[in-house]
Amino acid sequence: MCGLLLLCSVLSLWGAVWGRPGQYCVDQPSGVEVFAGDSVTFPCSFVFSRNLTAITNRAIVFQAGNISYCGAPIYNSRYGNTIQEYKGRVSLVGDPQAQNGTITLTSVRTSDRKNFCCRVQLLNQNTIIQQWQNGFGTQLTVRGENKMTMHQPPFISALVGDTVTIPCHFSISSKKKIQKISVSSVQWSFGQYLSCRTVIYNSSTGAERREDRERISVAGEGGASILIKRVTTNDRGWYCCGAQVTGDGQVYTTQRETGTNLIITGKTNQMKIKQPKEVTFPNSSTISCNFTLPEDEDPLWLGIYWMFGNPREGFAYHPHPELIHPRYRGKTRLVGQSDLYLEEVIGMDNTNFYCRVAMRLCNDTQQNTIETLLEEGAGTLLHVVNVHGPTSQWTLYIILFVRCALICILIPTGILGFIKIREDIYTIYQMKTRVPQ
Numbered sequence: 001m002c003g004l005l006l007l008c009s010v011l012s013l014w015g016a017v018w019g020r021p022g023q024y025c026v027d028q029p030s031g032v033e034v035f036a037g038d039s040v041t042f043p044c045s046f047v048f049s050r051n052l053t054a055i056t057n058r059a060i061v062f063q064a065g066n067i068s069y070c071g072a073p074i075y076n077s078r079y080g081n082t083i084q085e086y087k088g089r090v091s092l093v094g095d096p097q098a099q100n101g102t103i104t105l106t107s108v109r110t111s112d113r114k115n116f117c118c119r120v121q122l123l124n125q126n127t128i129i130q131q132w133q134n135g136f137g138t139q140l141t142v143r144g145e146n147k148m149t150m151h152q153p154p155f156i157s158a159l160v161g162d163t164v165t166i167p168c169h170f171s172i173s174s175k176k177k178i179q180k181i182s183v184s185s186v187q188w189s190f191g192q193y194l195s196c197r198t199v200i201y202n203s204s205t206g207a208e209r210r211e212d213r214e215r216i217s218v219a220g221e222g223g224a225s226i227l228i229k230r231v232t233t234n235d236r237g238w239y240c241c242g243a244q245v246t247g248d249g250q251v252y253t254t255q256r257e258t259g260t261n262l263i264i265t266g267k268t269n270q271m272k273i274k275q276p277k278e279v280t281f282p283n284s285s286t287i288s289c290n291f292t293l294p295e296d297e298d299p300l301w302l303g304i305y306w307m308f309g310n311p312r313e314g315f316a317y318h319p320h321p322e323l324i325h326p327r328y329r330g331k332t333r334l335v336g337q338s339d340l341y342l343e344e345v346i347g348m349d350n351t352n353f354y355c356r357v358a359m360r361l362c363n364d365t366q367q368n369t370i371e372t373l374l375e376e377g378a379g380t381l382l383h384v385v386n387v388h389g390p391t392s393q394w395t396l397y398i399i400l401f402v403r404c405a406l407i408c409i410l411i412p413t414g415i416l417g418f419i420k421i422r423e424d425i426y427t428i429y430q431m432k433t434r435v436p437q
Helices: 002-018 390-433
Strands: 025-027 031-035 040-042 045-047 057-065 073-076 090-092 103-105 115-124 127-133 138-143 148-151 155-159 164-166 169-172 181-191 198-202 216-218 226-228 237-247 250-255 260-265 278-281 301-308 314-317 332-335 339-342 351-362 370-376 380-384
Touching: 025 115, 025 127, 031 040, 031 148, 040 138, 057 127, 073 090, 138 148, 148 237, 148 250, 155 164, 155 370, 164 260, 169 237, 169 250, 181 250, 198 216, 260 370, 314 332
Parallel strands: 031 138, 155 260, 278 380
Antiparallel strands: 025 045, 040 103, 057 073, 057 115, 090 103, 115 127, 115 138, 148 169, 164 226, 181 198, 181 237, 216 226, 237 250, 237 260, 301 314, 301 351, 332 339, 351 370, 351 380
């Protein structure tokens, strides 16, 4: 009987914490890294059923620990208090009314190396009517000042056949005044789950598998990011970056404990993206992109991108500038929610631009499971007319130079001519007025 009661209690807790399928989700990154003594932010976004009424307040509770659901609460926004270990170090920086429960932890200690779970509570007056949380949370890795931290995006969404860059950046403690830093070696590992246990790339030997040697490489010179060409569904999973860096004679080596979730998906048509078939510059410097959100669902996250080329060559616009193709870097930006603005169009004639919309939603059937949708528009062909390129500009410069040269020649010549004429007139005048002897 006791065992049955315990099982019933666990199932009751599971339902209360996780909510019901397709209605309640909390989204957090799998891991972040920080130096001891610095501050760190734990992003937390959430959604819940629109049918839930009579909500008078929303509370954010953060828990920390190394067990399922992250253990005991350390912070509750409802009361604005924390446990003694975290007192004065935790603050809510997100707006729960905007479905954002992000917190910041200051003066990070090595003892803070735990998982941090975001729980959402919906209240009617002082009564909790629904609560749920992310079951895995965000793993906090704390590095000492003689180490370095690695930074990767929590996830990247792509279509089958895309070329994908997974960024990896490293930081050395600000307490170290290092003048020159160079990357000695880079290693990437892969896993089907959060941990990456299989090495797939090493900068010394290249890709581990022969079939990947023309597909996987380091992106750019002197960096640690990885480039994967022609991705397939087999490339889905987690990618963790590791690097060895030399700075002022000291060697720093670090491997990410949790990495980037690469989500490979097929195109959806739920968002009904609309963009014009053609645009002409200079009549328009903006390419519009309109879409609709799925009915009765609020996205946890929404991303807008623009691709170019047929087949796709890369990003004409991306929220992270480093991922924009060099041809377009610094020349594009978003206006409104999703329209592409072109700062200049030289060399872009007869180029196709494709609007991409990605969003993260609560799964319809699985509890607190998040799915990513990715859709691409049919494309817009850009026509460029009557735009002066570099050659026309040089021609203008030459014309201006010639004109200036002619002016510089004609003005002195005119002055000298005028002086000569005056001298001749004066000489003739003297001859006519001279008295004969």
